[in-house]
Amino acid sequence: MTSSHPSDAQAVSASSSARDAALHDVGATKPVLANPLTEKDETVRSPDLETREYRLQARDVCVFYGEKQALFDVSLDVPEKAVTSLIGPSGCGKTTFLRCINRMNDTIEGCRVTGKITLDGEDIYDPSLDVVELRSRVGMVFQKPNPFPKSIYENVAYGPRIHGLARSRTEMDEIVEASLKRAGLWSEVKDRLRESGTGLSGGQQQRLCIARAIAVSPEVILMDEPCSALDPIATAVIEELIDELRAHYTIIIVTHSMQQAARVSQKTAFFHLGKLIEEGPTEVIMQTPRHKKTQDYITGRIG
Amino acid sequence: MASPSSTSIKAQADRRRVRVRASLGRRHLVEWLFRGAGLTAIVIALGMVVGLFWIMISKGLPAFTQATLSAEVTFDPDIITAGPPPVRESGQSEADYRAARMAWEGQVARLNWNALVEQAVRNTAPAGMEVDRRTALALVSNIDRHNLRDMFVANPHLLGRTVKVDLLASANTDNWLKGTINRDLPDSRQQLSAATRQLADALYADGKIRFTFAWQIFTNTDSRSAPAAAGLAGAFVGSLYMMLIVIVLAVPIGAASAIYLEEFAPKNRFTDFIEVNINNLAAVPSIVFGLLGAAVFIRYFGLPMSAPIVGGLVLTLMTLPTIIIATRSALRAVPMSLRQAALGIGASHNQTVFHHVLPVTFPAILTASIIGVAQALGETAPLLLIGMNAFVAAIPATPFDKSTALPAQIFLWQGNENRNFFEARTSAAIMVLLALMITLNALAIFLRTRLERRV
Numbered sequence: 039m040t041s042s043h044p045s046d047a048q049a050v051s052a053s054s055s056a057r058d059a060a061l062h063d064v065g066a067t068k069p070v071l072a073n074p075l076t077e078k079d080e081t082v083r084s085p086d087l088e089t090r091e092y093r094l095q096a097r098d099v100c101v102f103y104g105e106k107q108a109l110f111d112v113s114l115d116v117p118e119k120a121v122t123s124l125i126g127p128s129g130c131g132k133t134t135f136l137r138c139i140n141r142m143n144d145t146i147e148g149c150r151v152t153g154k155i156t157l158d159g160e161d162i163y164d165p166s167l168d169v170v171e172l173r174s175r176v177g178m179v180f181q182k183p184n185p186f187p188k189s190i191y192e193n194v195a196y197g198p199r200i201h202g203l204a205r206s207r208t209e210m211d212e213i214v215e216a217s218l219k220r221a222g223l224w225s226e227v228k229d230r231l232r233e234s235g236t237g238l239s240g241g242q243q244q245r246l247c248i249a250r251a252i253a254v255s256p257e258v259i260l261m262d263e264p265c266s267a268l269d270p271i272a273t274a275v276i277e278e279l280i281d282e283l284r285a286h287y288t289i290i291i292v293t294h295s296m297q298q299a300a301r302v303s304q305k306t307a308f309f310h311l312g313k314l315i316e317e318g319p320t321e322v323i324m325q326t327p328r329h330k331k332t333q334d335y336i337t338g339r340i341g
Numbered sequence: 342m343a344s345p346s347s348t349s350i351k352a353q354a355d356r357r358r359v360r361v362r363a364s365l366g367r368r369h370l371v372e373w374l375f376r377g378a379g380l381t382a383i384v385i386a387l388g389m390v391v392g393l394f395w396i397m398i399s400k401g402l403p404a405f406t407q408a409t410l411s412a413e414v415t416f417d418p419d420i421i422t423a424g425p426p427p428v429r430e431s432g433q434s435e436a437d438y439r440a441a442r443m444a445w446e447g448q449v450a451r452l453n454w455n456a457l458v459e460q461a462v463r464n465t466a467p468a469g470m471e472v473d474r475r476t477a478l479a480l481v482s483n484i485d486r487h488n489l490r491d492m493f494v495a496n497p498h499l500l501g502r503t504v505k506v507d508l509l510a511s512a513n514t515d516n517w518l519k520g521t522i523n524r525d526l527p528d529s530r531q532q533l534s535a536a537t538r539q540l541a542d543a544l545y546a547d548g549k550i551r552f553t554f555a556w557q558i559f560t561n562t563d564s565r566s567a568p569a570a571a572g573l574a575g576a577f578v579g580s581l582y583m584m585l586i587v588i589v590l591a592v593p594i595g596a597a598s599a600i601y602l603e604e605f606a607p608k609n610r611f612t613d614f615i616e617v618n619i620n621n622l623a624a625v626p627s628i629v630f631g632l633l634g635a636a637v638f639i640r641y642f643g644l645p646m647s648a649p650i651v652g653g654l655v656l657t658l659m660t661l662p663t664i665i666i667a668t669r670s671a672l673r674a675v676p677m678s679l680r681q682a683a684l685g686i687g688a689s690h691n692q693t694v695f696h697h698v699l700p701v702t703f704p705a706i707l708t709a710s711i712i713g714v715a716q717a718l719g720e721t722a723p724l725l726l727i728g729m730n731a732f733v734a735a736i737p738a739t740p741f742d743k744s745t746a747l748p749a750q751i752f753l754w755q756g757n758e759n760r761n762f763f764e765a766r767t768s769a770a771i772m773v774l775l776a777l778m779i780t781l782n783a784l785a786i787f788l789r790t791r792l793e794r795r796v
């Protein structure tokens with residue numbers, strides 16, 4: 039990718055006027071406030087979205103896979119009810135950081151996390167914290183669509199069921215319908231809810247995974263390159279969806295596409311070789327990055 | 342464009358193509374050789390299987406029909422002198438009536454039923470043919486007198502009446518008529534006397550002796566006194582009990598151990614040690630399991646010899662490693678993404694395993710279990726060491742009763758001295774065992790495809 043100009047991306051999705059509107063909306067509501075730099079560490083911190091609350095905060099997070107260190111002292115504040123995108127060249131630790139937030143790293147053998155990540159002021163690595171509850175609050179959509187090999191209905195209903203969120207059958211039906219509608223999949227699957235979720239197309243599967251994640255009403259949704267396997271149309275549908283979800287959820291998205299980061303996110307964090315190099319409002323990072331590496335990356339010189 | 346650089350590029354491309362072509366020939370040759378070798382291996386294997394089945398079926402099929410004599414049997418009051426069965430009188434206690442009935446049955450059993458058989462054969466023989474006692478009794482099986490007695494006990498009104506009864510021909514008669522014994526052998530080397538052979542031929546020509554379906558293979562137990570009536574029922578039930586024991590014990594224990602080891606157990610030296618030993622256990626020769634069974638279950642726990650319960654326990658031990666290993670590899674094959682999907686929406690470890698991992702591995706676990714059970718069913722060596730090759734002439738009522746098993750029965754028949762007759766019987770028994778195995782494997786395939794389609 040050599041261009042970072044958002045209009046390139048708009049061309050892709052020009053077919054949908056709703057999408058255009060959504061994109062303009064992103065630009066219009068983006069609060070850009072001048073703020074003093076926080077020169078706490080090497081990371082370049084830009085004037086920030088200070089009006090927002092930061093319920094999710096990472097402080098000096100280091101991650102080791104065995105002997106190998108994959109993340110170095112990452113500190114990041116994630117604004118609430120907004121989209122934060124993580125960008126950076128392959129292998130820089132974006133997925134690793136994302137997995138720290140819902141403690142998915144626990145499932146990887148030999149993985150060790152130090153530092154502090156707080157959600158609502160609570161340390162999520164506190165031994166007294168129940169990781170199952172944490173994951174019900176922090177949902178995740180994986181890079182590769184991974185629906186359960188069960189019916190479409192069951193895919194969405196599973197989370198609410200195990201967490202006891204629906205008290206009756208009709209309530210469950212409502213949750214399933216609302217989640218599928220919000221994920222933009224309802225009209226396509228409403229007549230085949232009993233069919234297997236694995237029988238859907240790649241893009242539909244990914245939206246099903248999003249519906250599954252939002253069915254448990256998490257507070258934070260982590261998305262790891264949700265569009266990497268999708269065509270431009272499906273990508274546009276999901277981007278539109280992310281934009282709508284922003285009103286209710288705190289979203290962190292990993293993406294390799296500068297255009298996508300520009301289109302959907304309000305805050306962007308740039309990683310390089312396991313370090314957080316620069317973070318700030320998306321258009322500042324995209325248009326006037328301060329750090330040389332950030333500049334090189336978004337103009338396509340490294341990556 | 343005819344610039345020098347473009348011609349050199351063209352020359353380079355040509356050289357490249359020549360090289361690729363040269364290596365192409367070699368690559369295709371290797372592929373063809375490999376395919377040819379594979380095909381040859383399959384043809385040889387298939388040929389052997391077909392050969393085996395051909396031998397088995399061509400040898401075993403004749404055993405499913407047996408020579409039967411349809412005779413006129415007269416329940417002669419001169420021979421059957423036991424009188425009418427006791428009738429329960431008013432005021433007689435249940436116990437007294439039972440005792441009287443038992444006494445009567447004992448009396449009936451002691452009657453000379455051979456005389457009845459002899460008379461029936463004589464009456465059926467062609468007119469003018471002299472049939473002495475030995476000739477008549479050698480023609481039919483020893484079982485017939487028991488059958489006639491049972492008929493009478495069940496229906497005492499037969500007394501004095503003449504009815505048509507199918508008498509089972511003896512094994513030697515069957516051999517003679519089927520030609521499984523060389524008809525040109527001299528008298529001294531024949532199993533039947535010249536008179537009996539002549540009688541058999543005459544009755545066969547008359548249509549009095551026919552070949553009928555040999556139900557006794559499925560309904561009777563093994564028999565030494567009446568080889569023609571020897572059947573598989575006892576061994577079949579014995580095998581069935583063992584199969585049930587293996588299914589009830591090995592499948593849940595095996596699957597549970599595998600799930601625990603793979604999903605829940607901490608990965609440390611101790612579990613590594615267990616894993617190595619389970620793999621070793623799978624490689625232990627089956628006869629060793631028989632020794633273990635004899636030492637532990639019979640000597641130490643005092644379970645009965647020759648009983649399906651011991652056989653079932655031994656086969657359970659033998660099947661466990663197979664099921665554990667297959668289940669573990671099935672669990673290991675579940676993609677990480679499925680586990681992450683479940684964990685990612687807050688399913689606990691337990692829920693992830695039981696709601697998502699197990700359902701997708703279930704078909705594989707089932708297949709492994711059925712194949713393990715089928716293997717156990719065909720196992721013979723350990724059974725020999727716990728006495729299941731004993732001659733047992735009763736169908737076991739419980740797993741604690743003495744019994745044989747199908748493969749042990751095959752082993753016993755194979756060693757029977759009446760080779761001419763039991764060669765076919767052995768093959769027939771093998772056919773029954775194979776049919777059972779094929780049914781089990783077909784069930785495995787059926788269930789697997791069905792369950793896999795569902796998920």
Ligand SMILES: Nc1ncnc2c1ncn2[C@@H]1O[C@H](COP(=O)(O)OP(=O)(O)OP(=O)(O)O)[C@@H](O)[C@H]1O
Nearest residue numbers: 103106108126127128129130131132133134135146
């Ligand atoms: N399970 C693991 N075990 C060992 N090392 C790992 C593991 N997962 C990731 N790493 C290493 O950690 C570093 C960061 O990996 P990570 O997956 O976070 O990169 P990423 O930024 O998501 O890359 P990509 O854009 O290609 O997905 C890489 O050097 C990778 O090799």
Ligand SMILES: [Mg+2]
Nearest residue numbers: 132133134262
């Ligand atoms: Mg990644």
